Amino acid sequence: xxxxxxxxxxxxxxxxxxxxxxxxxxxxxxxxxxxxxxxxxxxxxxxxxxxxxxxxxxxxxxxxxxxxxxxxxxxxxxxxxxxxxxxxxxxxxxxxxxxxxxxxxxxxxxxxxxxxxxxxxxxxxxxxxxxxxxxxxxxxxxxxxxxxxxxxxxxxxxxxxxxxxxxxxxxxxxxxxxxxxxxxxxxxxxxxxxxxxxxxxxxxxxxxxxxxxxxxxxxxxxxxxxxxxxxxxxxxxxxxxxxxxxxxxxxxxxxxxxxxxxxxxxxxxxxxxxxxxxxxxxxxxxxxxxxxxxxxxxxxxxxxxxxxxxxxxxxxxxxxxxxxxxxxxxxxxxxxxxxxxxxxxxxxxxxxxxxxxxxxxxxxxxxxxxxxxxxxxxxxxxxxxxxxxxxxxxxxxxxxxxxxxxxxxxxxxxxxxxxxxxxxxxxxxxxxxxxxxxxxxxxxxxxxxxxxxxxxxxxxxxxxxxxxxxxxxxxxxxxxxxxxxxxxxxxxxxxxxxxxxxxxxxxxxxxxxxxxxxxxxxxxxxxxxxxxxxxxxxxxxxxxxxxxxxxxxxxxxxxxxxxxxxxxxxxxxxxxxxxxxxxxxxxxxxxxxxxxxxxxxxxxxxxxxxxxxxxxxxxxxxxxxxxxxxxxxxxxxxxxxxxxxxxxxxxxxxxxxxxxxxxxxxxxxxxxxxxx
Numbered sequence: 126x127x128x129x130x131x132x133x134x135x136x137x138x139x140x141x142x143x144x145x146x147x148x149x150x151x152x153x154x155x156x157x158x159x160x161x162x163x164x165x166x167x168x169x170x171x172x173x174x175x176x177x178x179x180x181x182x183x184x185x186x187x188x189x190x191x192x193x194x195x196x197x198x199x200x201x202x203x204x205x206x207x208x209x210x211x212x213x214x215x216x217x218x219x220x221x222x223x224x225x226x227x228x229x230x231x232x233x234x235x236x237x238x239x240x241x242x243x244x245x246x247x248x249x250x251x252x253x254x255x256x257x258x259x260x261x262x263x264x265x266x267x268x269x270x271x272x273x274x275x276x277x278x279x280x281x282x283x284x285x286x287x288x289x290x291x292x293x294x295x296x297x298x299x300x301x302x303x304x305x306x307x308x309x310x311x312x313x314x315x316x317x318x319x320x321x322x323x324x325x326x327x328x329x330x331x332x333x334x335x336x337x338x339x340x341x342x343x344x345x346x347x348x349x350x351x352x353x354x355x356x357x358x359x360x361x362x363x364x365x366x367x368x369x370x371x372x373x374x375x376x377x378x379x380x381x382x383x384x385x386x387x388x389x390x391x392x393x394x395x396x397x398x399x400x401x402x403x404x405x406x407x408x409x410x411x412x413x414x415x416x417x418x419x420x421x422x423x424x425x426x427x428x429x430x431x432x433x434x435x436x437x438x439x440x441x442x443x444x445x446x447x448x449x450x451x452x453x454x455x456x457x458x459x460x461x462x463x464x465x466x467x468x469x470x471x472x473x474x475x476x477x478x479x480x481x482x483x484x485x486x487x488x489x490x491x492x493x494x495x496x497x498x499x500x501x502x503x504x505x506x507x508x509x510x511x512x513x514x515x516x517x518x519x520x521x522x523x524x525x526x527x528x529x530x531x532x533x534x535x536x537x538x539x540x541x542x543x544x545x546x547x548x549x550x551x552x553x554x555x556x557x558x559x560x561x562x563x564x565x566x567x568x569x570x571x572x573x574x575x576x577x578x579x580x581x582x583x584x585x586x587x588x589x590x591x592x593x594x595x596x597x598x599x600x601x602x603x604x605x606x607x608x609x610x611x612x613x614x615x616x617x618x619x620x621x622x623x624x625x626x627x628x629x630x631x632x633x634x635x636x637x638x639x640x641x642x643x644x645x646x647x648x649x650x651x652x653x654x655x656x657x658x659x660x661x662x663x664x665x666x667x668x669x670x671x672x673x674x675x676x677x678x679x680x681x682x683x684x685x686x687x688x689x690x691x692x693x694x695x696x697x698x699x700x701x702x703x704x705x706x707x708x709x710x711x712x713x714x715x716x717x718x719x720x721x722x723x724x725x726x727x728x729x730x731x732x733x734x735x736x737x738x739x740x741x742x743x744x745x746x747x748x749x750x751x752x753x754x755x756x757x758x759x760x761x762x763x764x765x766x767x768x769x770x771x772x773x774x775x776x777x778x779x780x781x782x783x784x785x786x787x788x789x790x791x792x793x794x795x796x797x798x799x800x801x
Contacts, residue, residue, distance in 0.1 A: 162200060162209045164522040165193035171499035171516040174407050174459050175346035175363075176227035176288055179503045179514045182263040183235030187503060187512055189525070190218070190226035190240055197223035197242045201265055206512050206527025212265040219244050219257070225286050230504060232291040232349065235464075236263050241289040241298055244272075256287050256300050256317075273317055273329065276302060292349035292357045295319060297379070299335060299345050299361060312340030314363065318381055330381075336388040337377060341366030346408040348415070357381040360415045362394065362406040371401035374419050376408075376436065390439040395419060397444055397687030398432055399550040399559045399615070409462040411469045414580070418460045418471055421446075424615060429454035431473045433483075435579045442580040443592075446548065447471070448693045449478045461502035461511065470530055472513050474500040480515055481543075482530060483692065484508065485579055497526060505530075546609075547574045548689035549593050551682065554621035558614050558647060562628065563691060564659075565595060565608040565674070572598050572674075577690065586686040593676040593688060597633045601669045606662040608674075610643055614650045622724070623648040624682035629767070630712065633671040637766030640712030642674070663707040677769065679723045679732045714738045714765060717791040722772070722784065726798040729775040733758070736767040737788050744787040747772065750780060758784075774799050 133153030138144040146155060170191045171178060179189040187202040189209070196217030200209045217223065223244045231237035240259040256274040261267050276285070287300035298317040318331040335345075345363040359379040366372050374395035380387045394417045395403035402422040409416045415436040420429050431447035447455060456475030462468065472482040477496050497515035505511035511530040516523055546563020565572040574595050583589040600606060610628075625646035629638040642660065678686075706712060720734040737743060745759035755777065758770050772784070779801045785794040 160193070160198070160211065160215065161522070162211055163525040163527075165191055165198075165516070165525070166522055167192050167194075168516075168518040168523055170523065171457065171501060173225065173227075173286060173344065174405055174457050174499070174501070175344040176225065176286065177229060177461075178226070178501045179512060180228045180230050180238045181503045181505055181510065181512065182230065182238060184263050185510070186263045187527070188228065188238055188261070188263075189501075189514060190228050190242070191525070192224045192226065195222045195224070197226045197240075197244075199240070199261070199265075201263075202527070205510075205529060206514070209525075209527075213267065218242070218259060218267075218270070221245075223257075225284055227288045229289045229291050229296070229347075230464075231260065231296075233294045237261060237268070239289050239291055239296060241287040241300075243285045243287055243300075254283070254285060256285060256298065258289065258298060273298060274300070286343065286345060288345050288347040290347045290349040290359060292359065295330075295357050295381070297347065297349070297357075297359050299347055301343075312342075314338040314342055314345055316379070316386070318386060331386050333386060335361065335377075335379075337365075337375060337391055338363060339365070342375075344405055346406050348408045348410045350410055350413060356383070358413075360408055360410055362408045362415070362417050362419075364404045364406060364419075369401075372404050374403050374406045374417065376415065376417065378415075390436075392436070392439045392441065394434045394436065394441050395421075395432070396441075397550060397552075397685070397689070399548075399552075399557045399613075399687070399689075400424065401615075403432075405458070407459050409460045409469050411462045411467060416460050416462070416469050416471075418458045418473075420455060420458060423613065425613065427454075428452070429456060429475065431455040431458035431471070433460070433471055433579070437580060437582075440582050442582055443577050444687065444689045445483075445579060446689050446691045447473055447481070447483065448691070449476060450694045453478055453694075457499040459500050459502045461504055463508065463511070464504055464506050468508065470502060470508065470511055472500045472502050474498055474515055478694070480513065482513065484530075502530075544609075544693045545571065545573060546691040546693065547593055548691055549590070549676065550685075550687040550689065551624070552685040552687070553624065553683045555619035556614070556616040556621075558645070558650075559612060560626075560645065561611040561689075561691060562593075562674070563609050563611075563693060566605075567598050567600065568605050570598075572596065574690075577688070579690075583688065586683065589686045589688045590676055590678050595674040597671050597673045599670070600664050600667055600672050602665045602667060604664045604667075606664055607660060608642075609657070609659050611657045612645060613656075614647065617647065617650065620647060621684075622682075624679065625723075626676060626678040626682070629675055629677050631673050631675050632766070633673055635764055635766070637764055637768070638677070639667070639670070639672070639714075639766060640708060641767070642706065642712070659703050661703065661705045662712075663705065665708060666713060667708045714767065717786075717788065717793070719784075719786045719793045719795060721795060722797045726800040727774070728799060728801050730771055730773045731797065732769055732771055733784055734767070734769040735786050737763060737791075738765055739789065740764050741789050744785075745770065746785055748783045748785065750782070755782070763788075 133150045134148045136144045197219040199212045202209045226242040229239045245254045254276040255272040259270040285300040302315045314335040317329045319329045347361050350358045362376045365375045377391045378389045400421040406419040418433045433445040435442040453476040455473045458473040460471045474480040497517040499516040501514045503512040515526045544564045548561040551558040627641045628643040630640040718736045722731040722733045743763045747756040
C-alpha cells in the first residue's frame with residue numbers, strides 16, 4: 126500500500142491478514158494493489174503453452190506460476206487443486222516487473238521445482254532484461270532466486286520465452302537473445318547448461334546457440350529424460366517461421382556428454398500435417414520417445430485444430446488430430462507425462478467448448494463443467510495425480526480452474542462422445558489434398574478403422590493408403606449405414622499433376638468392389654474448395670455381406686502420402702450437407718466399363734480399371750501398334766464387380782499400345798502411351 130503524502134497513512138497491523146488502515150493526517154490518499162488467488166488480469170497468461178505453468182512435487186503438492194499485473198506470481202495447492210494459496214507472502218516472485226514464467230520439477234530432488242522467468246526494467250533508451258532462475262521447495266521456501274543472464278535490447282516488446290528442464294543433477298535453460306552489446310543480436314535461442322553438486326549454486330558449464338534456430342524461431346518447449354547422469358538428454362521443439370509467412374514445428378535432441386553439447390536428429394514433426402500454418406508446440410517424453418503437440422490452422426475456414434505426433438530418433442510416427450468440429454477452434458493444447466515416463470496425456474481447450482483430454486489406446490473424454498480457453502497439464506505419479514489447469518478469459522478478472530485426469534478416460538455422457546475418423550494427406554508439389562472419413566455407423570454401432578499405433582512409420586505411399594481401411598462389418602438389405610466425408614484442396618494452382626481416387630465398398634470374401642461411395646478428381650475441384658458431406662446409404666439390394674471400406678488410389682499420384690487418426694465432436698455434423706445413395710440405383714453395377722489407364726503417358730507402370738455386371742470369363746490383353754499381342758493381363762472367370770490391375774511395361778519399348786477388355790458379348794479397346 127502507498128500513501129500521499131508519504132507516511133500519511135498505513136496499516137495498523139501490517140503482518141495480519143486483516144487490518145484497519147490508519148490515517149495520520151488530513152487530506153491523505155491511499156492506493157493499494159489487491160491480489161486474489163487463482164485470478165489474473167492478463168488474458169495471455171496461458172497463451173504460451175510451450176512453457177510449463179503447473180508442476181507437482183513428489184509429496185503431491187501442486188505449484189502454478191503465471192503473469193498478472195506485470196509480475197510473476199506463485200501459488201500452491203496442498204489438496205490437488207481444490208484450493209490455492211498465494212505464496213512468497215502474497216507478493217510477486219519478480220522484482221520491478223516480470224513475465225513469461227515456466228517451471229520444471231527438480232529431477233535431483235522431487236520435493237523442489239525450478240522456475241525461470243523474464244524480468245525487465247525500462248530505461249530511457251534501452252530495456253534491460255534479465256533471465257531469472259528460482260529453486261523452490263514444496264513448502265514454498267525459495268532457496269535461491271538468481272539472475273543467470275542479463276540482456277539489453279532496443280525492443281520494448283521482446284519476449285525471451287525462457288524454458289527450463291532438469292535431468293538429475295543438472296538443468297538447462299533456453300531463451301531468446303537480442304543482445305546488441307555482445308553481438309548476439311540475431312534473435313535466435315541460446316542455452317545455459319548447469320551441472321553442480323550443490324543445486325542451490327548456479328554456475329553454468331556451457332553456453333551457446335541452439336542450432337537451427339533463427340530470428341523467426343519462437344515458442345520453444347523443453348523436456349528431459351530425467352533418468353540419466355552422463356550423457357544428459359534434452360529434447361526441444363519450437364515454431365519456425367519463414368519469409369513466406371508459413372510456419373513449421375522443428376525438433377532436435379540436445380546431449381551433454383560432460384564436455385560439449387551435441388545436437389542430434391534435427392527434424393520436422395509437422396511435415397505431414399497438410400497445412401502451412403503450424404504453431405504453439407508443447408513436448409513431453411515417454412520411454413525416450415518425444416511426444417509433440419501443436420496447433421494448425423485451416424487457411425480457408427481459419428479453424429484451429431490440435432495435433433499429436435510421436436518421434437523415434439529422426440523418424441516420426443502417425444499423426445493424431447483433434448478438433449471441436451466445424452466453426453469451433455482448439456485454441457490451446459498441452460501434453461505431459463507421468464513421473465515414471467510410462468504414460469502421457471494430451472489436453473486441449475478453446476472456443477467455449479468442454480475441455481477434452483486424451484490418453485492413447487483408451488479414449489477421449491471431456492470435463493463437462495469446464496468450458497475454458499487455455500489449458501495446462503501437470504506431471505503426476507499416476508494418471509489420477511495429473512492435474513488439468515485452465516484459464517477462463519470470458520471477463521476480467523480472468524480465473525483459473527483445476528481438476529484431475531480421469532484414470533479410465535471414459536465418456537462422461539452421450540453428448541461428449543468422440544467421433545473417430547481417419548485422414549489422408551496427398552502432397553503433390555506445393556499442393557495438398559486432405560480427405561477425411563469419420564463417424565461410420567451401421568445400425569447405431571461405430572465402425573472403426575484398422576488399428577494403428579502412434580509410433581507406426583509407413584515405408585511407402587502404398588502402405589500408407591492401406592491404413593485408410595476399416596475393420597470388416599456386416600451389411601444386409603435392412604441396414605442403417607452412414608458416414609461423413611470432409612475434404613480440402615489447398616493451392617490447386619501448384620499441383621504438379623492432376624489425380625483422383627475412389628472410396629469403395631468391398632466384399633471381404635471376394636475382395637471385389639461392390640460400390641463406389643465417393644470419387645474425387647482434383648481436376649473437378651476448385652482451388653480453395655472445402656466440403657463436408659454426410660452420407661446415408663440405402664442398402665436394399667445388397668443382400669447379406671461382410672464388407673469393408675477402402676481407398677483405391679493410382680500409383681504415383683503424390684510425392685508423399687500421410688495417414689492421420691482423427692478425433693472430433695458431434696458439431697462436425699452441424700454444417701454438413703446430406704446425401705442419400707441407393708445401392709440398387711447408384712452403387713450396383715449394371716453396365717460394362719473400361720476406363721482410361723492412369724497415369725497416361727506412363728513409365729514404367731500404369732493402372733487399368735474395369736467393371737463387369739455379370740459373372741463370366743474375362744480377358745484383358747495388351748497389343749502393340751502393329752496389332753501383335755505383347756501381354757495377357759487377365760484370362761479367367763471373374764464375379765460381378767469393379768477391378769483394377771497394374772500393368773508393368775519395364776520390358777517394353779517406348780511407343781503406343783492398346784489394351785482390350787472382352788467379357789461375354791462386350792469388347793472395348795483403348796490407347797495408351799509408354800514414354801521412357
